[in-house]
Structure formats: C-alpha cells, structure tokens
Amino acid sequence: xxxxxxxxxxxxxxxxxxxxxxxxxxxxxxxxxxxxxxxxxxxxxxxxxxxxxxxxxxxxxxxxxxxxxxxxxxxxxxxxxxxxxxxxxxxxxxxxxxxx
Amino acid sequence: xxxxxxxxxxxxxxxxxxxxxxxxxxxxxxxxxxxxxxxxxxxxxxxxxxxxxxxxxxxxxxxxxxxxxxxxxxxxxxxxxxxxxxxxxxxxxxxxxxxxxxxxxxxxxxxxxxxxxxxxxxxxxxxxxxxxxxxxxxxxxxxxxxxxxxxxxxxxxxxxxxxxxxxxxxxx
Amino acid sequence: xxxxxxxxxxxxxxxxxxxxxxxxxxxxxxxxxxxxxxxxxxxxxxxxxxxxxxxxxxxxxxxxxxxxxxxxxxxxxxxxxxxxxxxxxxxxxxxxxxxxxxxxxxxxxxxxxxxxxxxxxxxxxxxxxxxxxxxxxxxxxxxxxxxxxxxxxxxxxxxxxxxxxxxxxxxxxxxxxxxxxxxxxxxxxxxxxxxxxxxxxxxxxxxxxxxxxxxxxxxxxxxxxxxxxxxxxxxxxxxxxxxxxxxxxxxxxxxxxxxxxxxxxxxxxxxxxxxxxxxxxxxxxxxxxxxxxxxxxxxxxxxxxxxxxxxxxxxxxxxxxxxxxxxxxxxxxxxxxxxxxxxxxxxxxxxxxxxxxxxxxxxxxxxxxxxxxxxxxxxxxx
Numbered sequence: 001x002x003x004x005x006x007x008x009x010x011x012x013x014x015x016x017x018x019x020x021x022x023x024x025x026x027x028x029x030x031x032x033x034x035x036x037x038x039x040x041x042x043x044x045x046x047x048x049x050x051x052x053x054x055x056x057x058x059x060x061x062x063x064x065x066x067x068x069x070x071x072x073x074x075x076x077x078x079x080x081x082x083x084x085x086x087x088x089x090x091x092x093x094x095x096x097x098x099x100x
Numbered sequence: 101x102x103x104x105x106x107x108x109x110x111x112x113x114x115x116x117x118x119x120x121x122x123x124x125x126x127x128x129x130x131x132x133x134x135x136x137x138x139x140x141x142x143x144x145x146x147x148x149x150x151x152x153x154x155x156x157x158x159x160x161x162x163x164x165x166x167x168x169x170x171x172x173x174x175x176x177x178x179x180x181x182x183x184x185x186x187x188x189x190x191x192x193x194x195x196x197x198x199x200x201x202x203x204x205x206x207x208x209x210x211x212x213x214x215x216x217x218x219x220x221x222x223x224x225x226x227x228x229x230x231x232x233x234x235x236x237x238x239x240x241x242x243x244x245x246x247x248x249x250x251x252x253x254x255x256x257x258x259x260x261x262x263x264x265x266x267x268x269x270x271x272x
Numbered sequence: 273x274x275x276x277x278x279x280x281x282x283x284x285x286x287x288x289x290x291x292x293x294x295x296x297x298x299x300x301x302x303x304x305x306x307x308x309x310x311x312x313x314x315x316x317x318x319x320x321x322x323x324x325x326x327x328x329x330x331x332x333x334x335x336x337x338x339x340x341x342x343x344x345x346x347x348x349x350x351x352x353x354x355x356x357x358x359x360x361x362x363x364x365x366x367x368x369x370x371x372x373x374x375x376x377x378x379x380x381x382x383x384x385x386x387x388x389x390x391x392x393x394x395x396x397x398x399x400x401x402x403x404x405x406x407x408x409x410x411x412x413x414x415x416x417x418x419x420x421x422x423x424x425x426x427x428x429x430x431x432x433x434x435x436x437x438x439x440x441x442x443x444x445x446x447x448x449x450x451x452x453x454x455x456x457x458x459x460x461x462x463x464x465x466x467x468x469x470x471x472x473x474x475x476x477x478x479x480x481x482x483x484x485x486x487x488x489x490x491x492x493x494x495x496x497x498x499x500x501x502x503x504x505x506x507x508x509x510x511x512x513x514x515x516x517x518x519x520x521x522x523x524x525x526x527x528x529x530x531x532x533x534x535x536x537x538x539x540x541x542x543x544x545x546x547x548x549x550x551x552x553x554x555x556x557x558x559x560x561x562x563x564x565x566x567x568x569x570x571x572x573x574x575x576x577x578x579x580x581x582x583x584x585x586x587x588x589x590x591x592x593x594x595x596x597x598x599x600x601x602x603x604x605x606x607x608x609x610x611x612x613x614x615x616x617x618x619x620x621x622x623x624x625x626x627x628x629x630x631x632x633x634x635x636x637x638x639x640x641x642x643x644x645x646x647x648x649x650x651x652x653x654x
Contacts, residue, residue, distance in 0.1 A: 002108045002148065010112040010145070012205040014119050014138075016198035021123035023194030029128050029174060033135050036166070037119050040142050043158075047149050047228075056232040059154045060241050063233070066161050067248045071255035073166050077173050078262035084177050085265075129445060133383070136438070156427035160471075164434025165464060168441065172460045175445055175453060229423065230489065 007048035015041035028083070028090045032076050039069045107148045115141030132170050139163045151228045318419045322399050325601075330559045331361030333608060340609070341616045371548040376448050379545075384446040388543075388550050391439025391557035394432045398564035401425040403492040405577050405596040406499075406586040417593065418492060426478070426489040429568055430471060433523055437463040439557060440525070444542035455533055455541030458623065462529065465630035466522035472638040473515040476645035477572050480508050491568070495576035496586050503654055506573040512641040513573045515634060520565040522630070525558065527615040529626065566607035567600075574603055 014037055021034030043062040050058025080090055087094050118138025125131040139162045146155035226232040237245050335350070335357065342349025351357040375384065405417030422428065437460055444456020481497040483489060498504050506513040522529040533541030543554045570576060577583055577596035585592060621629065647653075 002105055006108065006112075007145070007149070008205065010115065012202045013116055014142075015205070016202050017116070017119040017123055019198045019201060020194045023197065025123070027128055029170065030122070030131050033122055033131060033170065036135065036162070037122065037138065040139065040162075043154075044142060044145060047146055047151050047154060051149050054226070055150060055228040056226045056236050057240075058149075059151050059228040059233045060236045062151075062154050063157065063237070064241070064244055064248055066157065067252060070161060070166060071252050073169060074255050074259040075262065077169060078259040080173060081177075082262050090177065133442075152422070152424050153427070156424045156431050159431040160427065160434055164431060164437070165467070168434070168437055168460050168464055171438075171441055171445075172457065172464070175441070175457050175460075178453075231486070 004048050004051065007044060011041045011044040011048070014038075014044065026091050026093050028080050028092050031092060032073065032080075035072070036069060039065055104148055107144065111141045111144030111148060113141070114138070115145060128174050129171070132167060132174060135170075136163050136167050139167070153228060153230050153233060314415065315419065318417075319400070322402075322404065322419055323396065326396060326399050326560060326563055329563050329608075330556055331365070333559050333562065333612075334361050334364065334555075336609070337612050337615070340612045344613070344616045365552070368549055368552040373550070374545070374547045376545050379448050380446050383442050385550065387439050387443035387446055388546065388553035388557065389439075390442070391436055392553045392560065394436035394439065395557045395560035395564055398429055398432045398561075399567065401428045401491060402564070402567045402571060403495060403576060404600050405593050406492070406496070406583075406588055408593045409587050409589060414587065416492060417596070421490070421492070424489045425491045426474060426494075426572075429491075429564075430467075430474070433470075433561075434463070434467055436557070436561065439554075440542045443546065443554065447542070447545035449545050451538045451544045452542050455538050455544070459525065459542060462522055462525075462626060462630075465627060466519045466529075466634070469515055469630065469634035469638040470519035470523060472635070473509075473512040473519065473641055474572065476509050476512040476638075476641045477505055477516075479642070479645040479649050480505060482649070491571045491576075495571055495578060498575045499578035499584060499586060501654070502580060502584070504573065504575040504578075508648060508654065509573070509641060509645055511637065511644065513569075515638050515641060516573065517569060518634065520569060521611075521614065522626075524561045524565050526562065526611060528618040528621050530620060562608060562611055563604070566604050566611065570600065570603045570607055574607070576600060576603075 018034045018036075018038035018041060021037065022031050025031055025034065043065050046061045046065070047055075047058040050056075050061075083095065084090055115138050118134045118136075118141055121134035122131045122138060125134060139158060143155040143158040143163075146152070146158060226235075338360070339349045339357065341347075349357065350360040353359040353363045375381070400419040401422065403416070403418035403421075408415040408417055418425075420428070440459040441456045444452040444454075444459065447453070477494060478489065481494045483493055486493060494505070525533065533543065538544070543551055546554060577600040579599045583592065583596045583599050588596060
C-alpha cells in the first residue's frame with residue numbers, strides 16, 4: 001500500500017501549480033483551468049484521506065466537488081463569452097474599468 | 101500486473117507533468133489538452149486508491165464534458181493568440197505562495213509518524229462502490245446533496261442569462 | 273512514405289491491444305471482487321479475439337454499407353473486385369495506403385497525427401467491457417467472456433465515448449482550415465448535448481435491472497438479469513430504448529446527425545484536410561464506433577447473448593459458449609444493418625433542429641423514462 005503522505009504531497013504539488021497558474025497567467029480561460037487543478041488536488045486529498053477508514057465518504061465528498069466545479073465552469077465560461085463580446089479579448093488585464 | 105507503487109508513480113507523474121504544462125503553455129488549446137492529461141492522471145490515482153467509480157466519473161465529467169466545453173469556447177473565440185508575460189511581481193508572489201502552501205500542507209504530514217507508517221485499513225468499512233456512495237448521498241449527505249442540486253440549477257439559469265445575446269433595445 | 277503509412281496502420285493495432293490490456297488490468301486490480309487472478313495469457317486471448325472480430329467486422333461493414341445503399345437506391349454497387357465485390361474493402365485499403373500523405377501548412381504535427389488515432393483507439397477500446405457471452409466453465413476454471421470484467425463497465429463505455437470527441441474536435445482544429453474547424457465545433461457541441469440523454473436513458477436500464485442494489489455497473493449483470501427473467505429491457509423501457517438508440521446515432525456521427533462532416537456545406541467537415549491512412553483511421557474509428565455502439569445497445573436493451581429457448585443459461589461449456597457468441601454476433605449484425613438502413617433513409621438535420629431535438633425533446637423525455645424506470649422498479653412490474 002502506498003502511504004497516504006505520498007498522495008498528500010502529489011496533491012500539494014498540484015495545488016501549488018494551480019496557484020502559480022492562477023496568479024501568473026492573464027488569460028481568463030487558463031486561469032479557470034488553474035482553478036480546476038486546485039479543485040482536483042482537493043479531491044485527491046478527500047479520497048486519499050478516506051481510503052483506510054471510510055472510503056465511500058471520500059468518494060461522496062469528491063462528487064460534490066465535481067458537481068460544484070461543473071457549475072463553476074458553466075457560469076465562468078458564460079462570463080468569458082460575455083466578456084469577449086464586450087471587449088474582444090479574454091485577458092484579465094483588459095477588464096480594469098472598475099478600478100479608479 | 102502493475103504493482104500499486106509503480107501505478108502510483110506513473111499516474112502522479114502524468115498528473116504533475118500535465119499540470120506544469122497547463123501553467124506554462126502559451127497557447128490555450130495546448131494548455132487545455134495538457135489539463136486533460138492531468139485529469140486522466142488524477143483519475144488513475146483514484147483507481148489506485150480503490151475509487152474506480154470516482155475515476156470513471158472524473159474522466160466522464162472533467163475530461164469528457166468540462167474540458168470539451170473549454171475547448172469549444174476556445175475554438176469558438178478562435179483564441180490562437182499568445183499572451184504577454186505576466187507581471188513579474190505576481191510571478192514571484194505566486195511562487196512564494198505555492199511553496200508556502202506546499203510547506204504548510206506537506207511538512208506536518210511528512211513528519212507525522214502515523215501517516216508515514218503503513219496505515220492499517222479498516223476492512224469492515226463500506227468500500228467506495230456505487231451502492232455505498234449512493235446510500236451516503238441520500239442519508240448522511242442528503243442536505244449537501246440538495247444544496248448542490250440547487251446550486252446547479254442556479255448556475256444553469258445564470259449561465260443561460262449571461263450567454264444570451266442582449267436584444268437590440270436593451271443596454272448591456 | 274509507404275513505410276510511414278504502414279507504420280500508421282500498425283499503430284491502432286498495437287496501441288489498442290496495449291491500451292486494452294493495461295486499462296483492463298488496472299481496472300481489474302482496482303476492483304477487488306472481479307477476476308483479478310485471471311492469468312495474463314487468458315486476457316491476451318480475449319483481447320485478440322475481440323479485437324480480431326471487430327477489425328474483421330469493420331471492412332465487412334464498409335462493403336455492406338455500399339452494397340446496401342446501392343440496393344436501396346436501385347443500383348448495383350461495387351461488384352468488380354472479388355466475387356460479388358467482396359474484396360472491395362481490401363482494394364480500398366491498398367488505395368489508402370498508397371495515397372500521398374498530405375499535411376497542410378502551419379499545422380501542429382503531433383496533434384494533427386494524434387487526432388485520428390484518438391478517435392480510432394477510443395472506439396476500439398470500448399469493446400473491452402462488452403460481454404460477448406456468459407461464463408465459460410472449462411477445465412475447472414470459470415471464465416467470464418468479456419475482456420475487462422470490471423465493476424464500472426458501463427461507465428467505461430461512457431467515459432471512452434466522451435474522450436472520443438477529442439479525436440474529431442482536435443482533428444478539426446489542427447487542420448488549420450475553416451471547414452474543418454466548423455466541423456470540429458459542431459461535433460463537440462453535438463456530443464455534449466446528446467451525451468446527457470445517452471447517460472440518463474442508460475440510468476433507467478440500471479435502475480430496472482437492479483444494478484443499484486448490487487452496486488455494480490457491469491454490462492454482464494444487465495444481460496444476466498434479462499436472461500434470468502426472460503424479458504428484454506427493450507420491452508420494459510421502450511422509450512429508453514428509442515432514446516438511447518437516437519443518442520447513439522448522434523454519438524457516432526451517423527446520418528441524420530452527421531453535421532460534423534456534412535459534405536454539401538463543409539466539404540468533408542473535420543476530415544477535409546486528411547488523406548491517406550490518417551483519413552483511414554478516422555474511417556476505421558467511425559465504423560468501430562458503430563460496432564461498439566450496436567454491441568452496447570444489444571447488451572443493454574436486446575438481451576445480449578440471450579435467446580429464448582436457445583441460450584438461457586449463464587454458465588455454459590464450449591458448445592453453449594459458441595452458441596451464445598453466435599446469438600450475440602447475429603444481434604449485433606442485425607442492428608448494424610439497421611444503422612446502415614437509417615443512414616440511407618433519413619435526411620440530415622439542420623443545426624438548430626439538432627439542438628432543439630437534443631435539449632427540448634430528448635432530455636425531458638429521458639428524464640420521463642427515468643421516472644418510468646423508477647416506478648417500474650418500485651412497483652415491481654415484470
């Protein structure tokens with residue numbers, strides 16, 4: 001059996017890469033993808049943590065996360081489309097109007 | 101067949117290499133494809149954890165639906181353009197944040213003796229088969245289940261409203 | 273050039289056997305109650321049997337399509353190569369191998385080549401979870417007649433069919449041509465829309481066959497239930513059967529849903545820029561998807577290997593196994609004939625009609641079907 005700590009390390013790395021992507025990339029689509037990476041890392045922790053004592057609960061929680069991620073993507077992509085219609089760009093830096 | 105450890109190493113390598121490429125590729129289509137690879141790697145990790153159901157759902161929902169939607173939007177907007185470099189401050193900060201997260205999460209666990217030792221699995225616990233998960237969803241997690249369904253409904257309404265082309269006489 | 277082409281032909285063969293074996297192996301290892309102890313050689317025999325039969329069916333199907341369409345349109349069809357035109361697929365293959373391998377300018381080489389391979393491999397790997405018989409009892413060993421006897425069988429089918437979209441979408445994108453791009457876009461929208469009805473009408477089958485009580489998604493359990501009760505699911509869920517079949521037509525990009533390659537408007541759709549064996553792989557993928565789709569429909573709704581008064585026992589010896597396999601094959605062939613028949617009968621849908629059908633009709637109806645299935649299971653009808 002692979003120790004759970006290994007899964008946690010992989011998950012931490014995935015989450016870290018997600019943060020790096022979210023902060024460095026300016027393309028809103030890629031930023032969304034980075035959020036998905038972070039959600040995936042969370043799922044991995046749920047399942048790995050639940051492996052030994054209540055495996056079914058880990059899967060159930062991960063299912064909730066996937067459902068929320070699907071909802072987030074639906075709204076997020078609709079926003080990106082609306083943004084593109086308005087600005088002809090999906091760069092996050094091009095949307096600064098609210099800034100004084 | 102594959103030993104569990106080999107499978108773990110292979111799948112986590114796929115997941116991590118995929119993730120690293122998502123962050124570094126300039127072309128959004130390539131980033132999306134690497135993300136699909138990363139998701140497949142994570143699905144493999146779920147398999148090694150004995151959660152085959154979740155692995156299949158991960159492939160179906162993430163790789164099969166969500167990423168196809170991403171790809172659809174990228175192709176629709178025809179976004180082949182490369183983007184400018186990110187801000188150097190943000191870049192530095194992000195690496196710091198990433199390393200901090202890593203340290204925060206990994207260090208205490210790597211130090212704890214209980215987790216490093218091979219844990220003793222509780223064989224009496226219900227395994228992650230579809231029947232057991234469904235039981236949980238409709239009993240213990242009934243409330244979150246309802247909340248999530250409501251959230252999906254709201255998201256659907258919101259997405260349709262946002263993506264609707266505004267009528268001529270309407271201001272944006 | 274020809275060497276490269278030969279190499280490309282060999283790719284799906286090698287890749288699929290490779291893909292099916294470790295995929296099945298990993299799944300088996302991950303799901304303990306299955307035959308994780310089955311020796312490798314047994315798995316390999318099964319892989320090559322299934323793969324061989326599928327790969328034989330594909331050229332037969334191509335020929336059948338041309339002959340049947342000719343018959344329906346009062347023509348003769350290809351009848352020069354071999355007796356009755358039976359060697360025509362071979363001639364087509366040779367032609368494809370020797371054609372020039374074209375690659376347009378400014379095309380990402382890896383994705384352009386990978387796209388047709390993805391389409392073909394996904395379609396072929398689907399056959400790994402399709403049971404072609406019950407359990408073979410021979411020499412004190414009971415062998416389930418399916419390559420990967422895994423808990424999540426049906427989900428694997430859905431997962432692979434949703435991964436298969438990438439082949440077409442990426443092929444369209446990587447070709448660097450507006451017609452291809454439009455074809456790819458249409459295909460991804462179509463697949464997402466019809467996957468919903470496909471999945472939901474499939475849930476109905478699982479509810480009715482009591483799969484949720486046992487907690488398994490095995491196709492063989494669905495067939496066993498139909499065999500032991502003697503009633504096929506198509507009778508229990510007529511609506512679900514129709515919906516699933518329509519959705520399967522959409523997933524395989526067959527007429528009336530072949531908008532991704534609509535010749536009159538899009539030249540050739542996603543494969544406009546493909547030639548030679550790369551095109552051949554797309555072609556192979558489409559027909560393999562048809563074979564896999566019909567097999568899954570036969571398993572879910574038409575009783576799989578079950579035939580009243582002939583093959584009713586789950587556990588059988590050699591003769592019984594051969595009988596079961598022939599029954600299964602006969603049903604699949606009959607359904608493939610239906611596939612071809614529909615293609616040459618119906619006109620193509622318009623894009624907005626496609627979306628209206630998918631979202632406003634199929635989706636609510638598949639929910640209705642699920643409700644019907646629930647009532648069926650709860651009230652304990654036949």
